[in-house]
Amino acid sequence: MYDAPSTGELLQAVRRFLMETAQPKLSGQARFHARVAANVLDIVMRELEIRSSVEDEERQRLLALLQGDPSQNTAELTAALSASIRNGTIDETTPGVVEHLKSTAIN
Numbered sequence: 001m002y003d004a005p006s007t008g009e010l011l012q013a014v015r016r017f018l019m020e021t022a023q024p025k026l027s028g029q030a031r032f033h034a035r036v037a038a039n040v041l042d043i044v045m046r047e048l049e050i051r052s053s054v055e056d057e058e059r060q061r062l063l064a065l066l067q068g069d070p071s072q073n074t075a076e077l078t079a080a081l082s083a084s085i086r087n088g089t090i091d092e093t094t095p096g097v098v099e100h101l102k103s104t105a106i107n
Helices: 007-025 028-066 072-087 096-107
Strands: none
Touching: 007 028, 007 072, 028 072, 028 096
């Protein structure tokens, strides 16, 4: 039975084509752009690998910080945090907020 390639496998195949087939036959700006495209694919592949764990960690921090409703998703919790910062109920002195914002930005 044929198993469809994963997203990561597809991206890796395109990256390999760019680096091993296309780039050696190119010169100048086209060669540079092939290298940039391969680097972009590397970034996308890394993001796909870590996205779910990073989002889960972010959600857990938000739930703890806001004593949020576990049925809320990360976007809803982020909107609640933003609203709390705007209205002044949460600021940089609130325990955990600076750490959360730093971790979120880094991730």
